[in-house]
Amino acid sequence: MRIVHTIAELRQALASCRHPAFVPTMGNLHDGHLALVQLARPLGDVTVVSIFVNRLQFLPHEDFDSYPRTWEADCARLRDGGCDLLFAPRERELYPRPQTFRLQPDPALADLLEGQFRPGFFGGVGTVVLKLFACVLGQTGGTAVFGKKDYQQLMVIREMVQQFALPIEIVAAETSRAADGLALSSRNAYLNPDERREAVALPQALQRLAQRWLDAPAQGPALEQQALDALRARGWQPDYLSVRRRADLQTATAGDAPGTLVALGAARLGGTRLIDNLEF
Numbered sequence: 527m528r529i530v531h532t533i534a535e536l537r538q539a540l541a542s543c544r545h546p547a548f549v550p551t552m553g554n555l556h557d558g559h560l561a562l563v564q565l566a567r568p569l570g571d572v573t574v575v576s577i578f579v580n581r582l583q584f585l586p587h588e589d590f591d592s593y594p595r596t597w598e599a600d601c602a603r604l605r606d607g608g609c610d611l612l613f614a615p616r617e618r619e620l621y622p623r624p625q626t627f628r629l630q631p632d633p634a635l636a637d638l639l640e641g642q643f644r645p646g647f648f649g650g651v652g653t654v655v656l657k658l659f660a661c662v663l664g665q666t667g668g669t670a671v672f673g674k675k676d677y678q679q680l681m682v683i684r685e686m687v688q689q690f691a692l693p694i695e696i697v698a699a700e701t702s703r704a705a706d707g708l709a710l711s712s713r714n715a716y717l718n719p720d721e722r723r724e725a726v727a728l729p730q731a732l733q734r735l736a737q738r739w740l741d742a743p744a745q746g747p748a749l750e751q752q753a754l755d756a757l758r759a760r761g762w763q764p765d766y767l768s769v770r771r772r773a774d775l776q777t778a779t780a781g782d783a784p785g786t787l788v789a790l791g792a793a794r795l796g797g798t799r800l801i802d803n804l805e806f
């Protein structure tokens with residue numbers, strides 16, 4: 527595995543590549559990330575992973591400074607996982623000036639759910655992903671792999687690729703879970719042992735919400751409220767638990783066909799904010 531830190535080195539390393547397969551990450555790699563790398567490998571002639579903790583997508587009170595940075599372990603995991611090229615730019619490489627061009631994603635998609643509770647988040651994600659695409663895939667086009675764990679992020683990126691007519695195929699990876707059902711996530715590292723045992727209540731709440739919605743779709747809003755109350759009663763601070771249409775993340779109604787919906791949730795347990803979703 528070759529490691530590069532600058533765009534010039536990256537371009538040189540990719541000079542003879544015809545179709546890169548690219549996995550963007552923020553590091554602190556776990557088995558979910560490695561599954562994305564495995565999915566990417568047959569999709570290109572070179573497998574590229576980026577590690578960059580993108581300041582632009584964090585609000586001032588969020589965990590940019592404390593976000594886990596585990597460089598040596600990440601490199602070892604990627605080497606074993608079959609990554610060919612690791613791009614780890616320094617901040618100045620992607621943001622050379624204090625003022626930066628910023629993407630403003632379509633509010634119809636980006637201002638709901640995560641965007642409501644993390645204002646500016648998808649603008650920050652879109653900006654850095656467009657830059658990373660330009661760096662890694664700008665010479666050739668290619669394929670990029672994203673996880674469904676970050677469901678709305680995947681949709682925003684698909685929309686960006688479509689609206690800017692980028693020659694990039696977006697491939698979605700299913701969510702990798704721990705044995706108890708908790709979605710793997712870098713932020714799980716913040717959970718203490720008691721919180722880690724409790725954390726499975728989030729995917730369980732989404733399962734219950736989806737089942738109850740299928741049983742009684744007309745009661746949708748009341749079911750969401752019950753799900754929020756049940757998590758609060760266990761000591762969580764939920765931001766949202768909601769059944770949406772997969773196509774546009776608008777609120778589901780009783781007329782929506784089963785198989786077209788997704789239950790999405792975000793909730794804080796102690797100091798840790800977790801997200802998850804379930805297609806049903």
Ligand SMILES: Nc1ncnc2c1ncn2[C@@H]1O[C@H](COP(=O)(O)OP(=O)(O)OP(=O)(O)O)[C@@H](O)[C@H]1O
Pocket residue numbers: 550551552553558559562671672673674675676699700701702703709710711712713714
């Ligand atoms: N459990 C998972 N299953 C599938 N994909 C995942 C999983 N966790 C992360 N990913 C994907 O890996 C890519 C990089 O994500 P990122 O580095 O932010 O990891 P993360 O575990 O989601 O971190 P965080 O805890 O900050 O949300 C994204 O496309 C994300 O959707």
Ligand SMILES: CC(C)(CO)[C@@H](O)C(=O)[O-]
Pocket residue numbers: 550551552578580583651654655676679
């Ligand atoms: C896509 C991404 C790498 C952009 O910083 C990040 O949001 C992530 O890891 O999901």
Ligand code: BAL
Pocket residue numbers: 583676679
């Ligand atoms: N996994 C999405 C990146 C973030 O939460 O900042």
